[in-house]
Amino acid sequence: MTWSENQRVSDITSGIENGWIGLFRDPELCWSDGSSFYQGSVPFGSVTVLCGYTSLYREMKWMLMRRQVKLPSVCYSLQGWLILPVCPLRHYYFVDKPLTWSEAQTYCRQKYTDLVTIENAAVMSQIQELVSSSHHNTGFWIGLYSTINWKWSDGLAGSGANYRNWSSKGHVFAMNRFCVYSKHSAWFTRDCGALQYFVCQNTTGIQENRQFVRVTTPMNWSTAQAYCRENYADLVTVTSADENQQVWKLLAHLGFVWLGLFRDPELYWSDGSSFSWSNFIPFGTLMGWQTVLCAFTSVKEEMQWRLKSCEARLPFVCYSPHVTRQVVKLRIELDDSSVDLNNPAVKEELLKKLQARLEEDGVSGAALKWRQQPDGKVFHKEEDEGNPPAC
Structure with missing residues (x-):
């Protein structure tokens, strides 16, 4: 349904508080492991993908939340359950x-x-x-x-582009103040969405025949910029004190005037x-x-x-x-019994091979090192667990 069709429906149903239209969606609730969904109390929002969570403090009722939110989680396996806390990153x-x-x-x-x-x-x-x-x-x-980094809408750089006439207190930073207006010829920053009068120019850059045109229909900065570019050349660029006075005289009785000066966040x-x-x-x-x-x-x-x-x-x-440390026991079978695994060169070569194997398996950023035993060694030969000696 278009906006016009929506208006027609509104006219037809005038006086009726609520009425069905043909828009619908399926529940589309899925368990992570593919199990069928058959019950639950969930308030749906307008987000396209939501994930389910629950809480003891809400009597285990189910709710939905954006999947980017970090919460503890409960996993299951055939052997039992595992609660995983949110680890600090x-x-x-x-x-x-x-x-x-x-x-x-x-x-x-x-x-x-x-x-x-x-x-x-x-x-x-x-x-x-x-x-x-x-x-x-x-x-x-x-x-x-x-x-x-203040910039002019017409892209002017170099001579004249650095002219400023900020109010006596200097310009003010606020998260939504990225556009500049003139009041009594002094410049201030403001929310670009504010509606104000503005001045266009008929050419870009510094030219002798450049003319300024006042527009007395209030617009926000972006709309004013588009209007000037469509009907003239661009929002006004002010390169000198004389030009600043010219701009002000055009709209002095109207108050605030958008200039072409702006900055990105x-x-x-x-x-x-x-x-x-x-x-x-x-x-x-x-x-x-x-x-x-x-x-x-x-x-x-x-x-x-x-x-x-x-x-x-x-x-x-x-x-x-946050660095996670994990100790892994390694069992090595040697083809050559004369190799000393506690030799520093041998240990270094083993680490390189293990690191390469991890990277092949898609594990990057892991730092490997050997853990020494109380006797200073890393490797110990296993005791022979074969048949006991005969009596």
Whole structure:
């Protein structure tokens, strides 16, 4: 059904509160091992794939949740059941030593792996608990940083492209403020979705015959950009104080005016992880004229994130990956009984072969080493368990 058809149905059923339409779906509930599904109490949501979980605190009723969420799990085999807890993927370390962000990054990379990456609320809670246990309430660095790279919609670079007329307080950072508007000829940042008047230009780049055109239909920044590109050349680029005054005079009586200046979020984690979850404080942070800012947080401010100069000195949190250690007993049968398995060269060669075999089987990243016995040896010859000597 199209939008128009939906409107027709709405008109036909005017006065009727509810009515069936032909849209449906099958339950499509499946057990992991292929068993048939026959009962359960599950509230369905709008997500395309959900996974089932239960809880003692909810009287073992079944619920659905996104499959990305980490929970303990219960496995079964023919012999019985096995409960598997959620194992931590990383270890975190609070370093109560004030350093600049770059110095903290270097410290973490030398001693551990990197500055902490916080990809969800669960990790944030772990960090909060860690820092709280150290009785530290002020700010500390995390591994996030932002490059502030303002660009003109028409792509102008070089001469004139760096002209700015920020308000006296400088531009303000906030997670949703990526577009620039002019008010009384001073520039401010704002949510790109706000509706405002704007100015187009009839040519791109710096040209003597470039003309500015005012548009008095309020639009968001992206729509204004598309409108200017379709009907003129682009949103206005301001390259000098004189041009800034020209733009302002066009719409001085109308208040806020979109300019063609914008920036991409450009938020990065130190370890290269993709940025997909944030906990930035809802109001802005003054950025002044800086081009790179680094993120910090504090227990006192409920772990909300802020940006500040990377040259400030703060404590910080590092991480290292969780390493699982497993001891495996190895039995080796020798064709040549003269080979000494405790010879360092022989042990080294065996490790290389074992490592290669693991990689062939798809196991990568495993670090192998021999475990010495109390007598300093790794290998011991098995006692002969054959027939006992005759009496």
